[in-house]
Amino acid sequence: MEEYDVIICGGGIAGLTAGIYAMRRKMKALLITKDIGGQANLAEKIENYPGFISVAGRDLIQKTYEQVKSFGLEVVFEDVQGFREENGKYIVKTNIAERKTKTVIIAMGKTPRKLRVPGEDKFIGKGVSYCATCDMPLFKDKTVAVIGGGNSALEAALLGSKFAKKVYLVHRRGEFRGFEELVEKVKSKKNVEIVLWAIPKEIKGEEKLDSIVLEKTKRDEEGKIVGTGETFELKVDGIFVEIGFEVDPTPIKDFVKLDERNQVIITSNCETFYPNSDKIRPGVFAAGDITNTPFKQLVIAAGEGCKAALQAYNYIHGTSGPVMVH
Amino acid sequence: MKEVILITTQTCPFCPLAKKFWEELKKEIDFKLEVIDAFSPEGQELVKKFDIRAVPTTIIDGEVKFVGIPKKEEALEALKE
Numbered sequence: 001m002e003e004y005d006v007i008i009c010g011g012g013i014a015g016l017t018a019g020i021y022a023m024r025r026k027m028k029a030l031l032i033t034k035d036i037g038g039q040a041n042l043a044e045k046i047e048n049y050p051g052f053i054s055v056a057g058r059d060l061i062q063k064t065y066e067q068v069k070s071f072g073l074e075v076v077f078e079d080v081q082g083f084r085e086e087n088g089k090y091i092v093k094t095n096i097a098e099r100k101t102k103t104v105i106i107a108m109g110k111t112p113r114k115l116r117v118p119g120e121d122k123f124i125g126k127g128v129s130y131c132a133t134c135d136m137p138l139f140k141d142k143t144v145a146v147i148g149g150g151n152s153a154l155e156a157a158l159l160g161s162k163f164a165k166k167v168y169l170v171h172r173r174g175e176f177r178g179f180e181e182l183v184e185k186v187k188s189k190k191n192v193e194i195v196l197w198a199i200p201k202e203i204k205g206e207e208k209l210d211s212i213v214l215e216k217t218k219r220d221e222e223g224k225i226v227g228t229g230e231t232f233e234l235k236v237d238g239i240f241v242e243i244g245f246e247v248d249p250t251p252i253k254d255f256v257k258l259d260e261r262n263q264v265i266i267t268s269n270c271e272t273f274y275p276n277s278d279k280i281r282p283g284v285f286a287a288g289d290i291t292n293t294p295f296k297q298l299v300i301a302a303g304e305g306c307k308a309a310l311q312a313y314n315y316i317h318g319t320s321g322p323v324m325v326h
Numbered sequence: 327m328k329e330v331i332l333i334t335t336q337t338c339p340f341c342p343l344a345k346k347f348w349e350e351l352k353k354e355i356d357f358k359l360e361v362i363d364a365f366s367p368e369g370q371e372l373v374k375k376f377d378i379r380a381v382p383t384t385i386i387d388g389e390v391k392f393v394g395i396p397k398k399e400e401a402l403e404a405l406k407e
Contacts, residue, residue: 035395041339058339077347077398095397125380125393134338135380138364138373208377238379 003100004030006312007092009080010107012038013298014288016064017305018105018312023071025313030101031068031075032094037061038109039245039289040298042133044155049298060298080108083255083284090283103312106252106264106272106286107305110245115147119203123239127209132156132240139238141165145212147200148242151178154186156240161189168234170195172217172225201231203239211235247290256281263292270308283315328357328405331385333378335364344382344395351398357405 008018011033022029040046043057052060069075078094083104085091090104112130114120120128129135132146136159144164146156149171160167169186174196176183186192195214202213212234215227249262257265257273264272264286272284287304289296332348334341348359362369364381372378376390384392391404 035340036343037339058342061339062342077395079397096399125383127379129380131338131340134335134340137335137337138379138381209379 001098001100003089003102004028005101005316006030006103006105006309007032007090007099007101008105008107008309009033009092010038010105010109010288010290011036011065011075012107012109012288012301013040013061013064014109014290014301014305014308015105015107016061016068017302018107018287018309019068019073019075019305020071021306021309022312023068023073025309027309027313027316029073030099031073032078032080032092032099033075034077034079036065036075042131042152044133046298080251082251102316103283103285105270105305105308105312106256106284106290107288107301107308108248108251109289109301110247112241113244113246115200115203115241115243117200117202119205120241123203123205123209127205127238128203128241129238130241132159132242135238136160136240137163139164142237143235144168144238144240145170145234145236146240146242147171148244149173149176149178150242150244151182152244153242154178154182156242157186157192158182158189160240161186161192164238165191167192168195168236169193170198170200170212170214172197172199195234198232199225199227200239201227204233209237209239212239245289252290256284256286259292261292264290266291266293269311270304271311283312285311329387330357330359330405331372332359332361333364333369333372333381333383333385334361335381338381340395341382344384347395347398347401348384351401351405355402355405 005027006022006029008015008031019031040057047054078096082093092099140163143166145168147170157169197217198214201215204211216230217225220226247262266286270285272281272286274281285308287308288301380393
């Protein structure tokens, strides 16, 4: 089996940056990913990434990907399903193949959080969407529901107001968590109806998505949001789920130590630990939104990708301390 | 020869990659590829006809085969059918 110096898992900004640094260090590197860009693709405007006053997420990613490819990084589009150690080396298992490597960089990021209600899976791609930027324009003159209370949900509702006949913005609390400016903009849209104190219970439809069943919510004595048992139904053609992102622990939970939110626990040098242990797992690094680093920002993810690649180089060459890179 | 139509929108961040995917595959196996914007007149007809609610959507020989970017093996399989 061919052996790599480093296999980078994940094609978001962390993985791509790791790829740049690995290639500049002349490492034999492979990047395995389901897509290029991850969450950054969904940002309409990025205004806090150095070097750009304002840039669309997909443009930034496209430029970064071109940069990575210019260094000759090998990229395969596969789904990472697990890892194992074998004689001091690591095997990365995907839906297609198993590959051997001296080091691993885990940078698979986060995926959109699902509602986990009956009917959701049945209508994914047929009315249920996790990407308003992608699919909202297809709901011209239709009725949609946007679920969530943060900036993403508010932006999705605003986008929906441009295309859809009617937008329901459904939030489980009585107030939004997003920026006040966005909330005001949403409130000013005549075709947006705000539905507070409600959570999705079921998505209904035969061939086509037909409606969403919501349950009214309230705060209990401890201040928690709970369902009241009272339900009502909204006729909709599409549902946009904007309730945040989460780590899929399946491929990593038996390989590295995770925190209570399934994030990979790392040292300040992007090193990981054995599961349920304080012992560092040698040669395995993690970077980006999948880690427990606070502040989920593109620039932080890129920085961690850089650190992880340089640490992987250090590990292979037996050096320690900071690495000088030119 | 198989006829592949990829429906995209200008706002979809995954669509350029989907286009690249089918173009790369075309180098390996011969098929007719057409990329159509959902908001062109032709695209609007297809959106209505197939009730398309997500992009990128791939239609092969008049049948919706994939929503999203398929795995290479799945795409090859669909082209061989």
